[in-house]
Amino acid sequence: MSNRIGFVETPAEISRLMVELSDAPKDARVMDVGCGNGVFLKELQNQGFENCTGIEIDKDLHNISQSQFEHYKIINGDYLTYHFPDKFDLIIGNPPYVHYNHLPRNIANSVRNIIKTTAGDIYYAFIIKSLELLKEGGELIFIVPYHFFYNTYARYVRDTIFKQGKIEIIIDLDETSLFFKENPETVIIKFRKGIFNIDDEKIKLLKIKTKKTPPLKIMNKSLDALQNKCSNNLFDYQEIKHYANSNQWSTYIMDIPDFPFVQLKDIAKVGVGFVSGFDDAFRINKEDIPFLNDNEKELVKNFVKGKNCQKYLIEDYVSYILIEDDIRDEGELRDIYPHIYNKLIPYKVQMTSRYILGNKQWFHWQALRNYKFLIANLNKKKIYVPTLDRHSYNRFSLGDEDLLPSGDILFIQPFQYEDIYFLLGYLNSDFFRKYYLAKGARRGGRVSFTQRLLDDMNVPIFPSEIKDKISQIVKEIIMKLENKSNVLALEKELDRLIYKEIEKNRLSKVK
Ligand SMILES: C[S@@+](CC[C@H](N)C(=O)[O-])C[C@H]1O[C@@H](n2cnc3c(N)ncnc32)[C@H](O)[C@@H]1O
Incomplete structure (x- = not known):
């Protein structure tokens, strides 16, 4: 043998x-x-x-x-x-x-x-x-x-x-x-x-x-x-340099400059999205929505998935039926939401065998993580990023109001008064890409975006005129992308600004 x-x-x-x-x-x-x-x-x-x-x-x-x-x-x-x-x-x-x-x-x-x-x-x-x-x-x-x-x-x-x-x-x-x-x-x-x-x-x-x-x-x-x-x-x-300890090692090396910063968790909430545990059952085609009754339409929510995240902009979204945990009774589902009930019932056996916590019903989602926060902030724009990405650049993308994150992405919701456009520009910059990789984020040919890593990432404190400039460039990038125009020059300008500002700070320390 x-x-x-x-x-x-x-x-x-x-x-x-x-x-x-x-x-x-x-x-x-x-x-x-x-x-x-x-x-x-x-x-x-x-x-x-x-x-x-x-x-x-x-x-x-x-x-x-x-x-x-x-x-x-x-x-x-x-x-x-x-x-x-x-x-x-x-x-x-x-x-x-x-x-x-x-x-x-x-x-x-x-x-x-x-x-x-x-x-x-x-x-x-x-x-x-x-x-x-x-x-x-x-x-x-x-x-x-x-x-x-x-x-x-x-x-x-x-x-x-x-x-x-x-x-x-x-x-x-x-x-x-x-x-x-x-x-x-x-x-x-x-x-x-x-x-x-x-x-x-x-x-x-x-x-x-x-x-x-x-x-x-x-x-x-x-x-x-x-x-x-x-x-x-x-x-x-x-x-x-030799690795200084047994924490994660990386072959993406960057001599991380010393700059005044806040951590991302100080200026934004980073969190994971909702997991349905059975996408095929909950997904609903846009053309089927008009046939739902008014109660049922309330249960339809638009989700951002990893595939919708482009660099800077969300492209399209996916609609799902989200039956909140307070609808507890199958009879109620059948009577008040009949189309939805009929759509889900063929999957009942499979949905029952999902891993769901004790007090959930077969027609509930598997994990509504950050639920209260997300529902309370549904009227705000957010930044989304796929949790695992094969692309050679970062895909942080801005999503409009009334969108929710699905389980394969993270959301970033800047706190009040924080400039979401500046943050978006920074996260998509070449500097941040290299800095993030240097923190050990590579996973089997892909880059992993986790709440833990992102929370602790440093965001530079730039003078307000620089921040505004970056924010302005990002708005222009978004406008151009919406018109399908080329944004390469603007992205280069943004990268140049960020590098220059960080370098300026380094030089002032050397002096
Ligand atoms: C990746 S292969 C490499 C074979 C060969 N050195 C080469 O490079 O082509 C690993 C080899 O280790 C052997 N192996 C696995 N476990 C072993 C063990 N505990 N002690 C000795 N050899 C082992 C396997 O049978 C296999 O031939």
């Missing part, structure tokens, strides 16, 4: 690149973890490494490696529990990526013991075990998902990395398709064990610019960027 766990083969060029990243001498003690059919061992052999060990849990894969590399020691065993009497100068490889919940029981138990949580992945355990097995000054070179940079449950992994040494190189490959069928967001990291003064040194960070790139080009261009210490047409090269 096959024991393969998370087997995918690494392209030869990627393993070659990773071996090239090592500074270990050719007689170093090297280990390839989860060696599969020997992609890394082959490269280590090609580059003249003499003293290599491979470990592979699957017997067939182990045999393939063993038959090819007779001069290397190939162990058939479980890396996480195997006892190695000596430590290593270099540990390299592509560990398996499998969530705890999908692992065989015995492996899952070892993972939990090592990573101290059941909410993680086997590759977290591979990282931690490898850090232990390195000699002082030894190197760990892994290709792994980017996920552990920000996942809450990977804090222990980040903490261990942070305490045991320093990251020297990160090659952020984003979602480049490297492995057959699967395209997780991956990074190659090179770590060195030991005590260092991390203030004296920087991490070399490469970020890929084009996801559709063959491995050979990735190898050549990343080695080129590292050698020349500069960006090229495939990679952005940066030297960044």
Whole structure:
């Protein structure tokens, strides 16, 4: 029976690149973890490494490696529990990526013991075990998902990395398709064990610019960027400060300038939208609304969904039937809202099986979050933003009165006297985009907008004439967008103003 766990083969060029990243001498003690059919061992052999060990849990894969590399020691065993009497100068490889919940029981138990949580992945355990097995000054070179940079449950992994040494190189490959069928967001990291003064040194960070790139080009261009210490047409090269703690890490780095600010939560309420738990039943076509009676029309509400959020402007909305929690009786629904009752009744069984709190009826929405606040402020314009976004720019959009947020977006309601247009311009600016990403908001190729992150974001306190100018530009942008005109020049002007004002403040501090 096959024991393969998370087997995918690494392209030869990627393993070659990773071996090239090592500074270990050719007689170093090297280990390839989860060696599969020997992609890394082959490269280590090609580059003249003499003293290599491979470990592979699957017997067939182990045999393939063993038959090819007779001069290397190939162990058939479980890396996480195997006892190695000596430590290593270099540990390299592509560990398996499998969530705890999908692992065989015995492996899952070892993972939990090592990573101290059941909410993680086997590759977290591979990282931690490898850090232990390195000699002082030894190197760990892994290709792994980017996920552990920000996942809450990977804090222990980040903490261990942070305490045991320093990251020297990160090659952020984003979602480049490297492995057959699967395209997780991956990074190659090179770590060195030991005590260092991390203030004296920087991490070399490469970020890929084009996801559709063959491995050979990735190898050549990343080695080129590292050698020349500069960006090229495939990679952005940066030297960044070491991560200072085990909070979320990010490869979006910005030297965040020090400017006078308020936090977004000081000037606006940020909140999540309503979740129906069964959109298909509650959605109503605009052309069906005229056939409803007056009571029924009262229950129709217009919602903004993620797809309606354009940069600056809401495009269209979706109408839903919102049966508020105070309509409690099915008989009442049938008698007073007959069309709606007839529309919902075919879904009753499915709607009953949704997760709904005890005191709710089958025809209620699943979660009316911020309900009181939203209903009390229905007559106000709001800013909306999708909670997860693949776009390369922010899509904060202004919605008119009488709109409600659906579950896939957040709303931002500025407090009285706050200028919503200024805020909208700031949130959509290039500065804010970079600043937000630098706070660790990337999630699997997308950017996550959460109440927690947004609440704590700084909004600069600009002189009122600058604020007014920004506000004016935003109004012009909106007008032009409504007329389907180009707004590029205005957006550039807005970005320029924000950068200039922030820079001005920095310079005045330097003086
Ligand atoms: C992502 S694959 C990489 C294979 C090979 N190194 C390559 O790069 O082509 C991960 C490998 O780790 C092996 N593996 C999974 N869990 C293991 C464990 N606990 N101990 C040793 N090997 C393991 C899998 O069978 C698989 O071959």
